[in-house]
Amino acid sequence: MKLNINKLKKLLKKRKIDVGLIINSRLNDPSFFYFADVIPEHAFMFVSSKFPTRIYCSALECEQKKKQSSIKNFKELNKKAIDNIKLLIKKHKIKKIGLNFSYVTV
Secondary structure (H helix, E strand, O other), X not given: OXXXXXXXXXXXXXXXXXXXXXXXXXXXXXXHHHHHXXXXXXXXXXXXXXXOOEEEEOOOOXXXXXXXXXXXXXXXXXXXXXXXXXXXXXXOOOOOEEEOOOOOOO
């Protein structure tokens, strides 16, 4: 049975993890495709029970990938996005972030 985003959110909450961060870089994390049905280049996804799932990616890919994905909350990865992420972390009091270390480089 496929683990969907809602089940992942419940699992994160159960384990007291504020946000699951799934990163897609040169190492294509299969989890990214599993949850989003797309693989944007150099993107990351925030999954939390505190707010809707968000994907940040290149402006060149955002609209196309949004049309193909089951997740519709795509944001362009730029300076403004970084500031918004900082606000998101502060607003929701994010303290603990879960990572898939198999696909995260130093």
